[in-house]
Amino acid sequence: MTGIVSYGVYVPKYRIKVEEIAKVWKEDPESIKKGLKVNQKSAPGQDEDTATIAVEAARNAIKRQEISGEEIEAIYVGSESHPYAVKPTATIVAEAIKATPNLTAADYEFACKAGTAGIQNCMGLVNSDMAKMGMAIGADVSQGAPGDALEYTAGSGGAAYIIGKEDVIAKIKKTTSYTTDTPDFWRREGERYPRHGGRFTGKPGYFSHVIGATKSLMDKMDTEPNEYDYAVFHQPNGKFPVRAAKKLGFNKKQYQDCLVVNKIGNTYSGSTLIGLASVLDESSPGDKIIATSYGSGAGSDSFHIEVTSKIKEVREKGPKVNYFLEESKYLSYGEYARNKEKVR
Amino acid sequence: MNIPRFWRKINNRYNLMGTKCENCGQTYFPPRNICPNCRREGEIVEHSFEDEIGELITYTIIRSAAEDHEKETPYILGIIELEENTRLTSQIVNCEIEDVEIGMKLKPVFRKLGEQSKDGLLFYGVKFSPIGKEE
Amino acid sequence: MKDVAVVGVGITEFGEKWNSSFREIFLNAGIQALEDAGVKGEDIDEAYIGNMSAGRFIAQEHVSALIADYAGLSEMNVPATRVEAACASGGLALRQGFLSVASGVQDTVVVGGVEKMTDVQSEQSVEILAAASDREWEAFYGATFPGLYALIANRHIHKYGTTRDQIAQVAVKNHYNATMNPKAQFQNKITKEMVKNATKVADPLTLFDSSPITDGAAAVVLVPAEKAHQYTDNPVYITGSGQASDTISIHDRNDITTIESTKAAAQTAYKMANKDQSDIDVAEVHDCFTIAEILAIEDLGFCEKGKGGKMVEEGITELDGKLPINPSGGLKACGHPVGATGIKQAVEITNHLRGEAGERQVEADVGLCHNVGGSGGTATVHILSREEQK
Known part of the structure; x- marks a missing residue:
């Protein structure tokens, strides 16, 4: 696979x-x-x-x-x-x-x-x-x-x-995405710095997409939050991934190991992937991981991952x-x- | 640096690709097409130094640089020995000026070497970083 | 091979010559040399010009023709050739002139060296001078000329225990000598503390360890020894000429603290002159940076390898020492118009051998000129003598 x-x-x-x-x-x-x-x-x-x-x-x-x-x-x-x-x-x-x-x-x-x-x-x-x-x-x-x-x-x-x-x-058993045209954050061609919609980046942006993609994946896999050993979410700050995890029904033990944002900040395209890597660093064969990214503009990709003995x-x-x-x-x-x- | 001049040595610059004389066994970086020991009797082949741990032979802190490195000062410039008698000149990064010393062990890292101009080509290649505690 | 004599010398004031152009600077030195020799334009068979980088300092190539033209020699169709080996361009030109006369092909040869460096900004000049190193594998990675010599200096300190004070002493000595040289760029005394506390350029070297950016030119007139007395009662003979190469990059040298080209060129020149280092009474050596003078006195054989710093410290190389080095003030204090330096050294040694060096006069029968290109990729050594080679 x-x-x-x-x-x-x-x-x-x-x-x-x-x-x-x-x-x-x-x-x-x-x-x-x-x-x-x-x-x-x-x-x-x-x-x-x-x-x-x-x-x-x-x-x-x-x-x-x-x-x-x-x-x-x-x-x-x-x-x-x-x-x-x-x-x-x-x-x-x-x-x-x-x-x-x-x-x-x-x-x-x-x-x-x-x-x-x-x-x-x-x-x-x-x-x-x-x-x-x-x-x-x-x-x-x-x-x-x-x-x-x-x-x-x-x-x-x-x-x-x-x-x-x-x-x-690690096998990637399934991936699913959730995408809409939601302009919460952008950078125009030729501009040096991005602009954003302030609090608009929250509910209509991050939460709606992260939760949407994650739920959709669990529906398709027919899984429940408690079946996962780890839950990894995009980390624009230390609050959003925790709030999303809680809303989805994950507990601290599942999401805390991947949280690196307090030490290195939001590494944007690197964020979810570094979070996932920190989980792979510690995981055991058979562990189930759910990982969901978020990109403004807006979309989320969610992955159901199962660690093998090769790790x-x-x-x-x-x-x-x-x-x-x-x-x-x-x-x-x-x-x-x-x-x-x-x-x- | 002109574009073709940079481009034609991209593999050497990105991956520490040097050469080796199969006749005498001496390795070369920067790459050489003729072995100074064996000259026409030599047989030059490619030789990669990409995973080589280097040793700092000597160093300086450049405080006053040429135009194309002006914005980088102060920076550490060193001569790094990759294998016996195979040495090159490059910058030492991830190292405080107070901490640099002859004999320190270094690993190659991929860094920006400079740029043609603000809107010109970016040049990448190998600099060296002190080996971390865990390595 | 014919013996070769220097019968005329000329040199401009060295420094920042804002009012003078490249061609004007050269003419000034050239005319002095011809007047000194009493040579007319019609007598000149050939000219060699040492110049490192007119192409980049003033965007002018083909400077040999330019100089011949503005010297009024184009009507006589005098062949003029520019030679280049970075900072050793002057030394190379001298050797070409020497070979031209020694071979018997030409009789009267004018050899000059010139550089106009101040028409560009200092960062540009750093960039231009760095072209004497390996552009692709040294300069491209951030090496500058002071940087390369600083790499050598740190290795020398590490390997031989050479001290910062010994290195600084070179600059102090050369500045002192230059106070007696009216042509020198810097005619002020300095102290070791001033050297060590000056603006850092490339650690451990500071601005006061470094030769300056200089405009200037120098010229000599060479003729076969047998004809020297037609021009002067006081000829000086070039009895030895050596040139050698080393790797262009210092990283490729087995010993970073040795310039093999200097050693080889010196051996060739000593052999040709039938002399050795103990016969040398005075020397102009290539002190583009203070550490370079220490390397030079070691590699020329004046002391054991690694003892150069000590030799400086002990005062042996001072004007009243056993072996005065750089009585002109050297590149450090007299100035370093790169293409002119090798010729300036010959002018200086000729003046001492003639007894015309003024306040800084050294009693000498045999003198040596040592000119280095880049970080030692090229070196030339010439031995000048009051006596004709026998």
């Missing part, structure tokens, strides 16, 4: 605290931390961008299963911060894992869910025997305008998933999410602004 053959994560080592950003905008850090349930976020080095993060994550995935790049016949990179508006990030990744030239590759954009859209595409290619293995990456150096609420959460990081039929460490052989062969959570160097706002090219 089609599933996850390997996965790899990368989060830059730099962090900035809510306090440091709040100081610049003369806001109260305690109320922000309480409101968002986020204490700090990840930030890139000045020579890091979505392409470098995607490559590091892709290489970590390749190493974990000792796969040769030539076996990867499709690469999709989902991001809303591709370094080029025109010219794919996916070809950079393909070259950097020696997958060229016999593969198909493309970049995706669907706000924060472009990475999971890539997984679904890879599943389609693998299921139809169009590709032996495909790689889907969600990676971002997320943008938040100076002074915008997003600036407290917009983090940097990514994860790569190799999808195939053989040697899977034990490969899990330790790549850096775990925890490794990246521990590695951290704190930046001042000035250093952060420089690295993010907010000062030009």
Whole structure:
């Protein structure tokens, strides 16, 4: 059965605290931390961008299963911060894992869910025997305008998933999506920073889609929340995934292990995939995972995943999410602004 | 850097692809087409250094850079030994200036090397990072 | 092979010459050399010009023709050739002129070196000079020229225990020498503390460890030794000429702290001159950065490898020391118009051998010029003597 053959994560080592950003905008850090349930976020080095993060994550995935790049016949990179508006990030990744030239590759954009859209595409290619293995990456150096609420959460990081039929460490038994035209968040062509609809991003955006897709998946699988060992949801902040999980009937034990947002912020296209990776890092054969992404604009992809015994052989062969959570160097706002090219 | 000039060595730059002389066994990065030991008797083949752990032979902190690296200063530049007598020049990242020292072990990482201009091509390649505690 | 004599020398003031163009600077030095030699334009058989990067400093290639033209030599159709080996372009031009006369093909050869560096901004000049390194595998990764020498310096410190003070002392000494050189760019004394506390350029090197950006030119007139007395009562002979290559990148060297091209060029020159390092009374060496002078005195054989810092510290290389090094002030204080430096060194040594070096005069019969291209990819060594080679 089609599933996850390997996965790899990368989060830059730099962090900035809510306090440091709040100081610049003369806001109260305690109320922000309480409101968002986020204490700090990840930030890139000045020579890091979505392409470098995607490559590091892709290489970590390749190493974990000792796969040769030539076996990867499709690469999709989902991001809303591709370094080029025109010219794919996916070809950079393909070259950097020696997958060229016999593969198909493309970049995706669907706000924060472009990475999971890539997984679904890879599943389609693998299921139809169009590709032996495909790689889907969600990676971002997320943008938040100076002074915008997003600036407290917009983090940097990514994860790569190799999808195939053989040697899977986790089967993807089903995926389902829930998509509408809901303009809760956008960035116009040529603009540097996204805009958003404030509280409109909540109920009509995040909750309606995450809950819609997750319920639809459980209906189709005929499962109940208590049958899952882990529930992973997109993490724009620390509050939304918890509230969605509770509304859906999941308990703390099921959702708490995947919550990395308080340490690295919202890594946008990387968010759900890094959350899922942190669960795979700790899961046991037979564990059932439900994972649901969310992309503004708006849509959710939900996955029913079952871990196989193969996970034990490969899990330790790549850096775990925890490794990246521990590695951290704190930046001042000035250093952060420089690295993010907010000062030009 | 002009586009064709960057592009034609993309595999070498992205993946630390060097060369090796099958006659004497010496490896080369940057890649060489002629082995200085064996010259025409040598037989040069591709040789990958991508998983190689390097050692810092010497370093400096560049405070005043050329135009195309002006915005990166200060940065650590080093000579890294990949295998015996195979050395290259690159930047050391993920490392504080106070922490850099000769002899430190380094792993290759994929980073932006620069850009042609604000609206020009982006250049990527290998820099080096200190090995983390768990590695 | 004929013996070769220097019968005329000329040099401009070194510095930021905002009012002078490339061609004007060169002419100034060239005319001085011809006047000094008493040579007329009609007598000139050939000209060689050392120049590193007119193409990028002033967007002018084909400078040999430009110079021949503006020197009034185009009507005589004098062949003019530009030679380039980065900062060793001048040394190379001198060697070409030497070979041209020594071979017997030409009789009267003018050799010049020139660089006009201040028409570009300093970041651009850093970029242009970095082209002397391996553009694809050094400069592209962020290496600058000071950076490459800083890599050598840190390795030298690590390997031999050379101290920051010893390195700084090179700049102090060369600045002091330059106070007696009216052509020098910097004619002020400095202290070790000033060197160490100056703006950092590439650790451990500061601005005061570095040679400056300079406009300037120098020229010499060469003739066969047998004809030297037609022009001067005080000829100086080029008795040894050596040139050698090393890897363009320092990362490819077995020993990063040794410049093999310097060693090889010196051996060739010593052998040709039938001398060794102990015969040298005065030397102009390539101190583009302070550490480079330490490398030079080691690789030229003046001291054991690794002891260069100590030799400087002990004052042996000072003007009144046993072996005065860089009486002109060196590249550091006299200035470093890259293409001109190799010729300037020959002018300086000639002046000392003639006894015309003024306040900074060193008693000397045999002198040495050492010019380095890039981080040592090329080196030239010339030995000049008051006595004709026997």
